[in-house]
Amino acid sequence: MGFFLETLIGGLMTGMLYSLVALGFVLIFKASGVFNFAQGSMVLFAALAMARFADWLPRWLGFDNRLLANLLAFVAAMAVMVVAAWLIERLVLAKLVNQEGITLLMATLGISYFFDGFGQTVFGNDIYKLDIGLPKDPVFLFEQAFQGGILVNKEDLYAALIAALLVAALSLFFQKTGTGRALRAVADDHQAAQSIGIPLGRIWVIVWTVAGCVALVAGIIWGSKLGVQFSLSLVALKALPVVILGGLTSVPGAILGGLVIGVGEKLSEVYIGPHLGGGIEIWFAYVVALAFLLVRPQGLFGEKIIDRV
Amino acid sequence: MLYRENGQFKTSYRADQQIFPILQDRLAILALAAITLVGVPLFASDYLFRAILIPFAILALAALGLNILVGYCGQISLGTGAFMAVGAYAAYNFVVRVPGMPLLAALLLGGLCATAIGVAFGIPSLRIRGLYLAVATLAAQFFVEWAFLRIKWLTNDSTSGSVTVGALSVFGIPLDTPASRYLLCMALLVLFALLAKNLVRGHIGREWMAIRDMDVAAAVIGIRPVYAKLTAFAISSFIVGVAGALWAFVHLGSWEPAAFGIERSFQLLFMIIIGGLGSIMGSFLGAAFITIVPIVLNRTLPLFGNAFGVHVDTALVSHFESMLFGALIVFFLIVEPHGLARLWSTAKEKLRLWPFPH
Amino acid sequence: MAARAAGDVILEVRDISLAFGGVKALSGISFDVREHEIRSIIGPNGAGKSSMLNCINGVYQPQQGAISLRGRTFQHMKPRQVAEMGVARTFQNLALFKGMSVLDNIMTGRNLKMRTNLFQQAIRWGAAEREETSNRIVVEKLIDFLEIQAYRKVPVGRLPYGLQKRVDLGRALAMEPQVLLLDEPMAGMNLEEKQDMSRFILDVNDEFGTTIVLIEHDMAVVMDICDRVVVLDYGRKIGDGTPDEVRANPDVISAYLGTAH
Numbered sequence: 009m010g011f012f013l014e015t016l017i018g019g020l021m022t023g024m025l026y027s028l029v030a031l032g033f034v035l036i037f038k039a040s041g042v043f044n045f046a047q048g049s050m051v052l053f054a055a056l057a058m059a060r061f062a063d064w065l066p067r068w069l070g071f072d073n074r075l076l077a078n079l080l081a082f083v084a085a086m087a088v089m090v091v092a093a094w095l096i097e098r099l100v101l102a103k104l105v106n107q108e109g110i111t112l113l114m115a116t117l118g119i120s121y122f123f124d125g126f127g128q129t130v131f132g133n134d135i136y137k138l139d140i141g142l143p144k145d146p147v148f149l150f151e152q153a154f155q156g157g158i159l160v161n162k163e164d165l166y167a168a169l170i171a172a173l174l175v176a177a178l179s180l181f182f183q184k185t186g187t188g189r190a191l192r193a194v195a196d197d198h199q200a201a202q203s204i205g206i207p208l209g210r211i212w213v214i215v216w217t218v219a220g221c222v223a224l225v226a227g228i229i230w231g232s233k234l235g236v237q238f239s240l241s242l243v244a245l246k247a248l249p250v251v252i253l254g255g256l257t258s259v260p261g262a263i264l265g266g267l268v269i270g271v272g273e274k275l276s277e278v279y280i281g282p283h284l285g286g287g288i289e290i291w292f293a294y295v296v297a298l299a300f301l302l303v304r305p306q307g308l309f310g311e312k313i314i315d316r317v
Numbered sequence: 318m319l320y321r322e323n324g325q326f327k328t329s330y331r332a333d334q335q336i337f338p339i340l341q342d343r344l345a346i347l348a349l350a351a352i353t354l355v356g357v358p359l360f361a362s363d364y365l366f367r368a369i370l371i372p373f374a375i376l377a378l379a380a381l382g383l384n385i386l387v388g389y390c391g392q393i394s395l396g397t398g399a400f401m402a403v404g405a406y407a408a409y410n411f412v413v414r415v416p417g418m419p420l421l422a423a424l425l426l427g428g429l430c431a432t433a434i435g436v437a438f439g440i441p442s443l444r445i446r447g448l449y450l451a452v453a454t455l456a457a458q459f460f461v462e463w464a465f466l467r468i469k470w471l472t473n474d475s476t477s478g479s480v481t482v483g484a485l486s487v488f489g490i491p492l493d494t495p496a497s498r499y500l501l502c503m504a505l506l507v508l509f510a511l512l513a514k515n516l517v518r519g520h521i522g523r524e525w526m527a528i529r530d531m532d533v534a535a536a537v538i539g540i541r542p543v544y545a546k547l548t549a550f551a552i553s554s555f556i557v558g559v560a561g562a563l564w565a566f567v568h569l570g571s572w573e574p575a576a577f578g579i580e581r582s583f584q585l586l587f588m589i590i591i592g593g594l595g596s597i598m599g600s601f602l603g604a605a606f607i608t609i610v611p612i613v614l615n616r617t618l619p620l621f622g623n624a625f626g627v628h629v630d631t632a633l634v635s636h637f638e639s640m641l642f643g644a645l646i647v648f649f650l651i652v653e654p655h656g657l658a659r660l661w662s663t664a665k666e667k668l669r670l671w672p673f674p675h
Numbered sequence: 676m677a678a679r680a681a682g683d684v685i686l687e688v689r690d691i692s693l694a695f696g697g698v699k700a701l702s703g704i705s706f707d708v709r710e711h712e713i714r715s716i717i718g719p720n721g722a723g724k725s726s727m728l729n730c731i732n733g734v735y736q737p738q739q740g741a742i743s744l745r746g747r748t749f750q751h752m753k754p755r756q757v758a759e760m761g762v763a764r765t766f767q768n769l770a771l772f773k774g775m776s777v778l779d780n781i782m783t784g785r786n787l788k789m790r791t792n793l794f795q796q797a798i799r800w801g802a803a804e805r806e807e808t809s810n811r812i813v814v815e816k817l818i819d820f821l822e823i824q825a826y827r828k829v830p831v832g833r834l835p836y837g838l839q840k841r842v843d844l845g846r847a848l849a850m851e852p853q854v855l856l857l858d859e860p861m862a863g864m865n866l867e868e869k870q871d872m873s874r875f876i877l878d879v880n881d882e883f884g885t886t887i888v889l890i891e892h893d894m895a896v897v898m899d900i901c902d903r904v905v906v907l908d909y910g911r912k913i914g915d916g917t918p919d920e921v922r923a924n925p926d927v928i929s930a931y932l933g934t935a936h
Contacts, residue, residue, distance in 0.1 A: 043448040103651040110393055111650055113448050114590055117583070118646025125639030133632055242579075248452050285467035294456035301445050301453055330811045331804065512797040519796035519803055520782070520789040527772050527783050534770030537732055538850065539758035539787040548793065595774065 014160075015274050021164040023270020024171050025233075028226035029247035030254065030262035031175070032219040037256050039191050039215040042101070042112045046120035048245050050220055053092070053127040055227025055236045057085040059136040074139070082224075089220030092123075097213045138231035167229045174225055175263060178218075182259075191215060249297030255310025264308065269293045321669060336514055353503060358496040366495035369608055374502035375563045377604035380588040381506075381513055381597065382556030387586070388594035389517055390549035391529025392442050396454035397585045399461035400554045401561025402577035404431040406465055406472060408562035409480050413473050420487055424505075424562045431558020432551050434461070439550030443543055458579055465574040481571035498567045505563065509556055514597050516552065525549050526595070587642055591649055593658025602657040611638050681902060682710035685886055686731070686854055691740035693726055693910075700726040701737070701910045708854070713880055713887045715897045717921075718907035719930060724890045725767055727907070728856045731888075732764055733757040744854070759787060763852035765843045767859045767890075773832040777842050780831055781817060784849025785810040817845050821875065837868040844875065848883075855879065857889040861896060869893065873900055898922070906930070 029051055036044045044050075061081035066072060069080075100115055147162050182188040193201040194211050202208055227236070250269050254261025273289050281288045300307060325340055327333040337343045361370065383397050408427030411418050438457040442450055465471055465478040472478045485492040492498050516522055524545040527535035532542050565572045584607060592603020614634050622629035653659050686708040693701040701723045708714045716724045729735040731742055733754040741750050744760050763784070772780050789810060791803045818824055821841045826834060831842055840860060847855060860876065861869045877900055879885050891897050897904060898918045906914030906921055908930040914921045921927055 100647055100651070110391070110447055111654065113393070113451065114586070115647050115650050117586070118643045118650070120643065121583075121639045121646070122643030125636040125641075125643060129633060129636045129640065133636070245455075245579075248455065252449065252452055285469075287463060287467055291456060291459040291463050294452065294459050298441060298453045298456040301449050302441055305445055305449060330808045330815075334804075334807060334811070515797050515799035515803070516793065519791070519799065519807065520786055521793060521796055523775065523779055523783045524786060526775055526779070530772035530774050531770045533734065534766060534772070535783075536754040537734065537758060537764060537770075538783055538846065539755050540783070541755055552793070 015278050016271055017160055017164075019271035019274030020267055021161070021168065021270070022274065023267040024168055025226065025230050025266075026247050026250045026270055027263045027266025028171055028174070028222060028229065030250040030266050031178070031259065032222040032226070033247060033251045034254075034256065034259055034262045035178075035219045035222065036215055037251075038259075039194050040101070040212050042116065043256070044219070045113060045116040045248075046123060047219070047223060047247060048242070049120040049123035049127070050089070050092070050223040051227040051230065052236070053123045053227075054085055054089055054220065054224035055138065055231040056127045056131040056136070057088045058082060058224065058228055059138045059231060059236045060131045061085055062138070063136070078139075082228075085224055086221060089224055090217050093216035093220050094213050096216055097209060101212055101216075102209060135235045135237040136231070138228060138236050163233060167233070170225065170229060174222065175259070178222075178259070181218075187214060246293050249293040251307070252297040253300055253307055255307030258307070258309035261307055261309035269296065272296060334518070336518070350507075354500070358500060361496070361499075363495045366499050368612060370499050371495065371502055371568050373604055373608040374499065374506050375560050375568055376585070376588065376608060377601050378502075378506050378509055378563065379557050379560035379585055380592065380600040380604045381510060382553045382560060383585050384589045384592075384594065384596070384600045385513060385517070385525070385556070386549050386553035388589055388596065388599070389522060389529065390525035390546065390553075392439075392546060392549060393447065393451045394454045394553075395451050395579070395582050395586065396438060396457035396461070397557055398577040398579060398581035399458045400431045400435055400557045401564060401581065402461055402465055402574060403434045403554075404428055404558025404561035405565035405572065405577065406478075406480070407431065407558070408566065409482065410471070410473060412482065420485055420492075420566070424559050424566070427562035428555040428559035431561065432555045435550045435554020435558075436547055439547055439554075442546050442550065455579075458582055462574050462578060477573060479571065479573040482566050485566060492567070502563060502567060505559065509559070510597055510601075513552075513556070517597065521545070521548060529595075587646060589656075590646055591656055593656030594654070596655065596658035598661065599656050599658035602661065606657065607642070610641065611635075614638055614641070681712040684708065685710040685745055686888070687743040688727070688731065689741050689743070691727070691730055691737045691742070693723075693730060693735055693737045699910050701730070704740070704907070704910075704912050706905045706912065706915055708886060708888055709902075710853075710886050711880070711884050712902040713876070713889070713900055715901040715904045716888065716890050716907060717892070717894075717897055717904060718913075721909075722907040723910040724907055725858055726910075728764060728858055728888070728890065731757070731856060732762065758850065761851075761853035762856065763847035763850040763854075764856035765840075765847050765858055765860060767862065769836075769839055769843055771831045771839055771843055771846070774830070776828050776830055777823060777834070777845075778814065778818070778827040780842050781814045781845040781849050782810065784846040785814060787850065814845075814849055817848055820848075820878070821845050836863055837871075840864070840868075840872065841875070844872075848879065848885075851883075852885060854886045854888065857887060857891075859890050859892065861891060861893055869896060876900060 029047055032047045032050065033044055036042055036047075058081050061084045062077050065080050065084065066077045071077070096119060100119060101112075104112055104115055145162055147160055147165075182192060190201070190206050190211060191214070193204075193206060194208065201211075246269070247266070250265040251262055252265075253268060254263070254265025269292075273292050276292050277286075277289050322339055325338075327338065332338070337346060357370065379397065379401060383394065386392050386394050404424075404427040406427075407430035408423040411423045411426050412420075434457075438454065441453040445453060469475075472480055485498075487501060490497070492501060517525075524535070524540045525548075527538070527540055528542055528545045528549075535545070536542055561577065565576070569576060588603035588607050589600060590603070591606055592601070593599025611634075614637055615631070618634050618637060619629040622633075649656055684707045688707070689705050691701055691704045692699070704723075704727060716727060718724055726735060730737045733752040733756065736751045741748050742752075743749075744757075744762065747760070749756075772783065775783075789806055791806050795801070795803045818827055821844065823838060823841055823845070826838060831839055834842070844857075844860065847857075857876070861872050864872065873896055876887060876889070880887055889901070901918060903916060904914070904918055904921045905912060906924070906927050908926075913930055914924045914927045916924075
């Protein structure tokens with residue numbers, strides 16, 4: 009039983025990372041109807057920026073404080089993501105305004121390739137350490153109930169906390185601020201929002217920036233855990249089935265979907281995997297998404313789409 | 318002046334419906350055929366065959382298959398690598414388990430197996446489309462990759478799907494020189510291109526395009542979306558499967574599932590986007606482009622870097638490749654969504670007037 | 676007015692009700708259409724006219740009621756089956772295939788008549804070529820009829836709206852239908868274009884004997900070319916008869932103009 013719970017919790021932790029990436033997807037889709045294939049590449053790009061700036065800034069500016077380095081690097085990486093968002097909106101989205109979804113999807117695929125190449129050109133392609141001071145030692149919970157207790161990583165717990173704070177902050181942003189309201193209006197109906205004076209272009213820059221910052225947080229957490237490397241962007245591809253499961257337009261769906269996929273992957277790998285030869289993690293999420301697409305395409309919380317002739 | 322159609326009146330619908338209605342085009346194609354099928358084998362170096370011509374021919378075939386599905390029928394697929402893998406491993410199984418199996422038969426049987434898998438994974442397209450379908454095809458990609466890695470029976474009990482094939486021969490003629498292999502690939506490419514062009518200009522091609530453009534209206538005319546979509550998946554997967562078998566047998570010789578991973582799927586998608594969606598010629602142009610550019614980059618970037626005192630290694634070249642392809646995809650989608658093929662036909666339009674201004 | 680005398684009832688709609696979620700689009704609609712006649716469905720915006728055509732076509736499935744075509748009754752039919760039974764239609768929003776030329780668009784209308792299988796088409800030489808040519812002949816006659824010869828190879832997306840409407844009509848006619856459903860064929864047209872379209876509609880009815888059901892807003896057109904009229908309002912039928920009868924119907928007048936004070 010203890011082992012089951014450990015696996016479960018491990019799955020929840022991975023799932024939470026998926027949720028963070030999926031959150032970026034959902035934000036962009038809600039506000040602009042664009043399915044951002046490049047979200048994973050943005051996570052990698054942001055993480056690379058953070059890791060390298062944390063390395064370079066102390067050298068360039070001549071100081072030694074770890075905390076200061078991390079803070080400055082965070083600000084620098086955020087700035088980079090803002091510029092990236094602005095460039096994407098100006099150079100790509102503004103030009104493809106009236107195209108169909110499939111064109112925009114392929115454009116984000118192109119953006120993803122570009123980011124992968126560009127990030128690795130500028131920041132390098134080794135595996136980089138990202139140390140933001142999270143304690144990495146394990147802790148044993150519930151030692152009374154289960155023999156030996158359940159092994160949980162402290163780093164994961166902190167990561168979960170950060171993620172929860174991020175979701176709370178985003179929810180407040182959407183509900184309480186003027187910009188957040190404008191974003192929700194745009195997500196609801198572009199033309200109506202435009203007709204009451206909401207500047208579409210600027211809104212999209214804001215959305216992509218927010219998504220970029222979410223990508224940065226996801227990248228930091230993930231990079232801290234696994235090291236910043238190219239495979240990050242491929243693993244992030246798995247956030248696609250997560251948003252299918254949760255519903256493309258639902259923030260709680262992205263969170264829940266990520267957790268379900270994370271847990272499902274781990275449990276199925278441990279309990280079903282050995283019967284099938286192992287390694288089923290690479291397709292489990294996608295097959296679940298496929299099943300949902302056939303039975304309930306709008307996911308758990310998404311909205312139904314009706315085609316009118 | 319050279320390209321004018323003056324005097325070329327079509328007196329029958331049949332003449333109007335030909336693949337190359339303009340005489341100059343027919344001559345050009347004959348010249349091209351002479352060059353590629355006779356001239357090249359006589360004069361090209363082994364390196365040219367192995368590095369450029371054979372990969373181009375096989376990938377052009379795969380791109381042709383994918384273009385039928387994505388460009389003509391409008392069904393996005395990110396699982397092309399998987400279908401190539403099915404073709405390759407199925408052909409391998411036939412060759413290894415059936416003594417005396419001829420190469421061509423194995424290739425075609427591989428294609429048929431890919432057809433079966435393609436139709437199975439095409440069934441979701443009856444209910445979902447666009448980006449949802451893209452995710453569904455990813456399921457195909459990753460599941461098939463895993464299957465060949467872990468299910469021993471599928472790869473004749475080889476370790477993690479690594480297999481090798483021996484010497485190849487067609488109708489008793491051994492394919493031991495690169496030139497002979499090139500000719501096999503080109504022959505199959507030309508044959509499939511012709512069959513595909515015929516399908517695409519027939520009524521099934523119009524059904525596919527109708528489904529792509531507006532499937533509700535298509536249903537009202539009497540087009541069955543199920544039949545159209547599944548035939549698109551079937552024919553596309555067949556061609557892609559044969560291409561996969563060719564890639565494995567003729568180009569690689571020995572391979573493992575990673576040769577048909579998601580990067581391959583993306584690569585083929587890029588070919589048809591850059592080359593031109595919904596165009597047979599576009600598949601050729603896109604394949605040529607994506608085969609040649611990395612080689613050009615490999616040669617020129619280090620020289621360029623040396624001029625600026627920057628050391629350019631192979632990793633950096635491949636990053637540049639990613640950037641270039643990514644940027645080109647976006648560029649083409651914005652500026653010319655119909656890709657190089659449209660640029661080519663625009664150039665031909667201008668050529669018809671040349672040297673007159675209008 | 677239709678040139679031929681109206682024949683027996685060819686299409687009958689009985690007690691059709693259609694709802695989307697909570698919204699009732701149609702409530703208990705019944706009317707009939709006689710062969711060779713030109714019938715019009717009119718009514719204010721949102722009255723349910725397009726929904727009615729969509730039900731006849733099989734695009735929407737009504738929750739209640741039945742439709743009979745030449746005596747064959749059906750409640751739930753797929754669009755293809757309806758097409759096979761000889762019903763064609765045009766669309767309000769012009770559902771043309773933007774990626775194809777005029778010729779190809781109209782050729783898609785011949786789809787049900789083309790029988791060659793995939794292998795024959797792949798080879799092309801022989802049966803498929805002959806079939807393609809013989810259908811091309813039919814389509815070219817239609818192109819002549821609609822006077823769009825100059826545009827046959829142009830992608831439809833590039834044509835002006837009025838010409839696109841003609842291509843839409845051509846595609847429907849290519850099916851050689853017995854019943855032709857026209858959804859606002861004159862929408863967005865100027866006077867000259869409307870006259871052209873009216874002439875085409877009358878010619879189709881005259882030359883081919885096609886029964887026509889059309890949705891139309893322009894009263895002058897309706898009064899001019901239609902034999903009988905059905906009036907819908909908020910999903911209910913409020914009038915049915917010749918143009919003169921309907922024009923004098925007080926319910927119709929108040930639905931369109933509001934009650935006089």
